[in-house]
Amino acid sequence: MRKILVTGGSGQVGSAVVAAANTYGFDVMAPPRGILNLENREEIAALVAAQPWAAVINCAAYTAVDKAENDAMMARAINTTAPGYFAAETAKHGIPLVHVSTDYVFDGTKSAPYDEGDSVRPLGVYGASKEAGEAVVRAHNPNHAIVRTAWVVSANGANFINTMLRLSQERDELGVVNDQCGNPSSATDIAAALLTVADKMTSGQMGPTGTWHFVNSGDATWHDLAQFVFAEAAARGFKTPVLNAIPTSAYPTPARRPENSRLSTAKFQQDFGTIPRHWHIAIADILADRLGPKQDIGVKT
Numbered sequence: 490m491r492k493i494l495v496t497g498g499s500g501q502v503g504s505a506v507v508a509a510a511n512t513y514g515f516d517v518m519a520p521p522r523g524i525l526n527l528e529n530r531e532e533i534a535a536l537v538a539a540q541p542w543a544a545v546i547n548c549a550a551y552t553a554v555d556k557a558e559n560d561a562m563m564a565r566a567i568n569t570t571a572p573g574y575f576a577a578e579t580a581k582h583g584i585p586l587v588h589v590s591t592d593y594v595f596d597g598t599k600s601a602p603y604d605e606g607d608s609v610r611p612l613g614v615y616g617a618s619k620e621a622g623e624a625v626v627r628a629h630n631p632n633h634a635i636v637r638t639a640w641v642v643s644a645n646g647a648n649f650i651n652t653m654l655r656l657s658q659e660r661d662e663l664g665v666v667n668d669q670c671g672n673p674s675s676a677t678d679i680a681a682a683l684l685t686v687a688d689k690m691t692s693g694q695m696g697p698t699g700t701w702h703f704v705n706s707g708d709a710t711w712h713d714l715a716q717f718v719f720a721e722a723a724a725r726g727f728k729t730p731v732l733n734a735i736p737t738s739a740y741p742t743p744a745r746r747p748e749n750s751r752l753s754t755a756k757f758q759q760d761f762g763t764i765p766r767h768w769h770i771a772i773a774d775i776l777a778d779r780l781g782p783k784q785d786i787g788v789k790t
């Protein structure tokens with residue numbers, strides 16, 4: 490089996506990559522932070538040199554978008570400097586690097602979904618650190634694939650779905666932003682996309698470099714997603730709050746977010762032959778995993 494090194498194996502996307510890697514014919518190693526701390530270049534260099542890896546998939550990141558505004562040094566260390574180390578070290582050994590990036594490289598002013606060729610203009614520290622991370626990957630390893638994704642959710646981990654499910658038990662009424670639009674995306678589907686890319690790169694079916702967008706299909710606002718989550722929870726007898734649509738201005742956050750986060754996956758579909766599932770289907774799977782099967786019973790607390 491081809492051996493791959495995966496970073497961020499405890500995170501949403503990384504754990505999904507680890508779970509699915511065997512299916513794609515990969516034997517995966519995903520060292521925890523105690524063994525591979527991304528602040529440490531020596532640890533990165535030693536691990537990359539330790540095996541003739543078929544590929545490295547970098548899913549680790551500093552993902553606390555608001556916290557990053559006051560923690561720019563750490564955000565840059567993990568999202569820019571570490572990917573640069575990975576790119577340089579993998580290039581030394583001729584190893585392909587698959588690197589995950591974000592919709593937050595864009596400013597959200599475009600009225601249509603973003604294509605890979607659109608100009609980047611991050612609005613905050615997190616987006617800027619990820620955009621600079623893309624640049625160093627491009628500069629240091631010619632054999633790279635950068636996959637931008639967005640609005641990542643999964644059954645476990647810190648994400649919007651789990652926040653909504655927690656708040657639904659704590660509150661009777663909730664306001665959720667209805668003027669930011671994006672593509673809710675399942676970590677499982679993103680992992681499959683990353684493994685497809687790694688598979689093509691390692692089996693010589695793909696030219697070396699590129700940037701692609703991968704998200705689930707269908708648009709939503711955060712309010713739409715909350716509505717969907719609560720409908721699925723209610724169908725299982727869970728208590729759900731009254732949901733109000735609010736503007737971003739009514740929910741101020743330290744980091745500005747793009748109004749339009751939608752990503753076009755046309756290039757990914759064309760190059761990899763993968764048609765992303767609609768987010769309704771992908772997120773229903775996550776909720777079935779998280780909440781169990783739908784049932785026709787009374788209200789739970």
Ligand SMILES: NC(=O)c1ccc[n+]([C@@H]2O[C@H](COP(=O)([O-])OP(=O)(O)OC[C@H]3O[C@@H](n4cnc5c(N)ncnc54)[C@H](OP(=O)(O)O)[C@@H]3O)[C@@H](O)[C@H]2O)c1
Nearest residue numbers: 497499500501502522527549550552589591638639640641
């Ligand atoms: N979450 C989103 O909505 C979203 C949207 C667009 C793009 N993305 C991108 O998708 C990728 C995966 O995101 P995710 O949601 O799966 O992230 P996540 O759940 O927050 O996981 C982040 C991972 O990075 C690891 N990590 C952070 N700092 C580290 C360090 N110093 N040393 C070693 N490991 C470290 C974490 O390890 P610990 O468990 O030890 O902290 C964790 O495994 C990232 O590139 C992110 O930028 C995410």
